[in-house]
Amino acid sequence: MEPQHVKTLPEVMSEYNLSGSDYEIISELKHDKVWLIKDKKYGRRLVVKRLEQSRTVFPILLHQKLYESGLLVPPVLLTKNGEAYVRKNDRYYYVNEFVQSLERITIERRIEALAAFHKTARFKELRGIDESLEGIKLEDFMKDYTLKIKDIIHWGDRVNDPALKAELVEMTRMGLKVFHHIQNIDVENYLQKMEGRHMICHADFNTNNAFLTRKGNVLVMDFDFAHFGPPIEDFRFLMMSFMRKENQNMEKLLASLFTIYFKFLEEDKPYMELYLLDSMFPHDFHKQLTSMLKNGDIGVLEKNKKSIIYWAGREKEKYRFLLKGVLK
Numbered sequence: 001m002e003p004q005h006v007k008t009l010p011e012v013m014s015e016y017n018l019s020g021s022d023y024e025i026i027s028e029l030k031h032d033k034v035w036l037i038k039d040k041k042y043g044r045r046l047v048v049k050r051l052e053q054s055r056t057v058f059p060i061l062l063h064q065k066l067y068e069s070g071l072l073v074p075p076v077l078l079t080k081n082g083e084a085y086v087r088k089n090d091r092y093y094y095v096n097e098f099v100q101s102l103e104r105i106t107i108e109r110r111i112e113a114l115a116a117f118h119k120t121a122r123f124k125e126l127r128g129i130d131e132s133l134e135g136i137k138l139e140d141f142m143k144d145y146t147l148k149i150k151d152i153i154h155w156g157d158r159v160n161d162p163a164l165k166a167e168l169v170e171m172t173r174m175g176l177k178v179f180h181h182i183q184n185i186d187v188e189n190y191l192q193k194m195e196g197r198h199m200i201c202h203a204d205f206n207t208n209n210a211f212l213t214r215k216g217n218v219l220v221m222d223f224d225f226a227h228f229g230p231p232i233e234d235f236r237f238l239m240m241s242f243m244r245k246e247n248q249n250m251e252k253l254l255a256s257l258f259t260i261y262f263k264f265l266e267e268d269k270p271y272m273e274l275y276l277l278d279s280m281f282p283h284d285f286h287k288q289l290t291s292m293l294k295n296g297d298i299g300v301l302e303k304n305k306k307s308i309i310y311w312a313g314r315e316k317e318k319y320r321f322l323l324k325g326v327l328k
Contacts, residue, residue, distance in 0.1 A: 009035070012048065012093045015079040015086045017041075036098060045098035047074065050091055051224070056130040059223040060085045060094045062121070062200065071120040072219050074099050099219055102211035107242075111257055113210045113218040114202070114238055115264035118231045121200035126228075133227035135195055138188045141230075145182065148286045149175045155289060158298045164305050167312040171282045174319055178281045182274065190271050194230040201229040205237055231268075232278055235261065240284040243314055250314065251321045254279070258325065272325075280322045282315045 010020050022041040029036055029047070037046040051059070064076045064084040074096040076084055085094040105113065127134070149172060156168030202209070203225035211219050235257075242253040258276070262269050288311050292300050301308060 008088050008091075008093075009048065011088055012086045012095075013037075015081070015083075016077055016095060017080050037095075045100070046077070046095050047098050048093060048095050050093050052091070056133070057085055057092055058126065058129045058133055059226055060092060061126055061129065062123070062223050062226050063094075063096070065123050065126065066117075066120060066220075066223075069120050071116060072213070072217050074219070074221055099211075099213060101214040102219065103214075104207070105210050105212050105218065107253060108256055108260060109212065109218050110207070110210050111238070111260040112264060113220055114205055114234055115261050116218070117202055117205075117220055118199065118234070119265060121202075121226075122198050123200065124198040126200075127198065135228040136191070136230065136233075138191055141187060141191060142183070145175070145179045145281065148281075148283070149179065151286060151290070152282070155293075155298070155301060159301050161302055161305055164301060164308060167309055171285055171312055171315065174280070174315065175282055178277050182277050182281075185274050185277070187274065190232075190274055191230055193271075195228075198228065199231055200226055201231060201233045202226055203229075203233065203237070205234050206241065232271075232275055235275055236278055236283060239279045240287065243284040243311075243318065250317060254318065254321060276322050276325045280319050282312075285311050285315045 009025075013019075013023055018039065018041060022039065023046075024038050024040065026036040026038050026045070028034070033050050035048045037048055039046050051057075060076075061084060063073060066073045067076050077095040077097065078084060079086060085092050087093075152168055152172050152175060156165055156172060159165050159168065202220075202223065204222060209220065209222045211221075213219050239254070239257060242250065242257065245253065258272070262272060268275075289301065289308065292304060
């Protein structure tokens with residue numbers, strides 16, 4: 001069967017005043033979804049992205065708004081009709097300039113980039129594009145903790161190895177203790193405050209979505225999973241990525257995360273206790289075991305006992321360090 005792009009890309013590129021002889025495909029970065037294009041007409045490289053039929057134009061319009069607001073993102077091209085995207089066969093295509101000579105970003109600059117994104121990504125005008133992207137309610141926010149605790153208790157009940165069972169019991173204890181403290185915080189006020197600002201979460205802020213340019217500026221990209229929601233979700237995502245950095249000082253990483261982030265977003269300092277408590281919760285431990293158990297075989301936990309004990313140890317190390325911040 002002929003690939004989708006073979007017949008569709010020429011139609012899309014014509015909307016940007018580029019005929020078939022004006023460009024060539026250099027490489028397919030993601031199969032039938034993302035292409036690197038050489039624009040021979042204007043002497044530049046472009047990235048063409050196709051969103052799935054089930055997706056909306058939200059990430060495209062967000063990308064455009066961020067570019068217009070001054071956050072450093074790959075420049076979005078407008079069609080000859082002034083649109084940020086092209087719709088063909090119920091799919092959405094959009095084009096941005098390819099930014100060359102990107103370098104891996106340091107941990108400190110990555111934290112700055114997330115704070116800069118949260119400071120900028122507040123767009124009331126993007127409301128209503130897709131109701132499924134309209135944030136999170138208090139009940140769902142709190143339910144996330146209880147479901148994770150329930151999972152860990154269930155796993156602890158089903159394993160037989162004494163050492164493994166002891167670690168799962170300890171993770172349960174820590175999770176319950178943290179959740180008890182979170183219940184005594186006015187989380188609803190925090191969620192309402194973020195909702196009032198029309199805050200947007202990146203939802204995929206990994207090492208491949210923030211880079212340094214040749215001039216040393218931070219570039220943020222890839223907003224396919226973005227949605228309205230509290231920034232603590234991105235903060236948690238970044239914290240969990242630090243959990244997986246072996247052979248690095250986790251205390252230093254966490255200290256940098258809280259110090260740099262709240263230096264850039266001083267307005268959120270009143271909510272720092274919530275961020276500290278959420279970071280103390282064994283989110284990453286739960287995610288690691290959930291991934292391990294995707295086939296439903298509880299026996300896999302016994303087979304990976306060494307790794308699970310290591311992850312539990314990292315969680316306890318993180319917990320003890322952040323506990324100092326909560327008690328200040």
